[in-house]
Amino acid sequence: MSFAFTVNGEPVEVEATGMRRLLDVLREDLALTGTKEGCGEGECGACSVLLDGAVVDACLVPVSQAQGASVQTVEGLATNGSLDVMQQAFLETGGAQCGICTPGMLMAGQAFLASGQDATDENIRHAIAGNLCRCTGYTKIIEAIALAAERSPHP
Ligand code: FES
Ligand code: FES
Incomplete structure (x- = not known):
């Protein structure tokens, strides 16, 4: 089909x-x-x-x-080779390590930004509850999403 x-x-x-x-x-x-x-x-x-x-x-x-x-x-996040706000935040905070979970984390992060929720620790943890990372212990990932939210205008 x-x-x-x-x-x-x-x-x-x-x-x-x-x-x-x-x-x-x-x-x-x-x-x-x-x-x-x-x-x-x-x-x-x-x-x-x-x-x-x-x-x-x-x-x-x-x-x-x-x-x-x-x-x-x-693949749709970067524009003309420039990282989007979430990718840049992961880069700056060290949120990406081995990288296996990173694409999924970035997409969950995108959905979180689009939701317009406040970037509290609890809300971010909830947003990535379905995404496992074996490397970072989540602290840097949560920091990255919070940083991206801080830099993004509210939808
Ligand atoms: S590969 Fe799809 S949830 Fe793990
Ligand atoms: S960066 Fe390795 S599993 Fe998340």
Whole structure:
């Protein structure tokens, strides 16, 4: 079957079975390997992308669910080689270490910024509750998201 949707604002059309994972379509069919696979079971958040603005685990989403939707991946964050506000904040605070969780953290961070919630420690922890990091102990990641929120105008 054929499925049409947008990825980072660009229209795409892919041939796949409806149950093919969005994660595989992104990484293998569209060569967007920024989205990572950790557990493959919806537990780690490494594969987080935005589907119509909501954070989803791409390892659990069948491509049929993306039909007509807007998908955003980590590749869509930088513009002309310039990091976006969240990426820059991760860089400055040391929020990215091994990098496996980082794309998912960035996307969860994007959704948090878009939500307009206050950047309290509790709210940020809640926003990334579905994203596991084995490296940093979360402190730097939370600092990064708070810094990005401080630098971003409220939506
Ligand atoms: S790879 Fe999707 S949640 Fe872990
Ligand atoms: S930076 Fe290594 S798992 Fe998060």
